[in-house]
Amino acid sequence: MPEGGTICMVCGQSLKKRSTLPREVILVAILGVAAIILAYLLFPVFFGATVVTSTGNVSFVVTLADGSLSVEYGGTEDGRDVAELQIALLAEGGRSSQIFSFKNPQPDTVLGPVETGTTGRPVGVYYVAVYADGTETSNTIPI
Numbered sequence: 733m734p735e736g737g738t739i740c741m742v743c744g745q746s747l748k749k750r751s752t753l754p755r756e757v758i759l760v761a762i763l764g765v766a767a768i769i770l771a772y773l774l775f776p777v778f779f780g781a782t783v784v785t786s787t788g789n790v791s792f793v794v795t796l797a798d799g800s801l802s803v804e805y806g807g808t809e810d811g812r813d814v815a816e817l818q819i820a821l822l823a824e825g826g827r828s829s830q831i832f833s834f835k836n837p838q839p840d841t842v843l844g845p846v847e848t849g850t851t852g853r854p855v856g857v858y859y860v861a862v863y864a865d866g867t868e869t870s871n872t873i874p875i
Contacts, residue, residue: 786873790814790861794873795844801854801875802844805837813864819843822856822872 738747786792791806803819817837821829832843848854860870 782875784873784875786871788869788871790817790859790869790871792857792859792873794857794875796848796854796875799848800845801848801857802842802846803857805834805839805841805843807839808861814861815864816862817841818860820858821846821848821854822858823848824853824855828858 739745740747782796784794784796786794789809789812791809793804793806795802795804801821805814805817808814814837815835817834819832819834823829829846832846834841834843854875856875857873858870859873860868862868
């Protein structure tokens with residue numbers, strides 16, 4: 733070989749040093765990227781929105797996601813009209829949000845999204861429904 737040669741005179745292969753990463757580094761990088769992609773895909777499955785449907789005559793769907801809460805009023809099971817609906821968000825430690833009040837709410841009326849950061853971790857929704865005939869019902873929907 734002549735001094736300073738860059739190609740083998742016998743086989744033609746380059747004699748310059750290649751900068752290669754060890755296989756372990758490449759494997760760790762591939763596994764790291766795969767873990768990030770998997771976490772991104774599975775996050776909504778394990779940490780996505782929490783959806784709770786109430787039971788009883790007054791129907792609600794409560795959705796908790798990304799530090800906010802929404803409450804969708806679905807009407808009444810017996811078809812009676814609600815003249816006034818009051819809703820409060822309950823948090824750990826007995827704290828609650830302000831009371832939200834709706835006159836003559838229609839099914840699919842949505843409260844929210846309401847930021848939950850100031851009250852703390854939500855644990856329930858308390859409601860009072862006053863029917864058109866003056867009777868009322870109340871309940872807590874645990875989250």
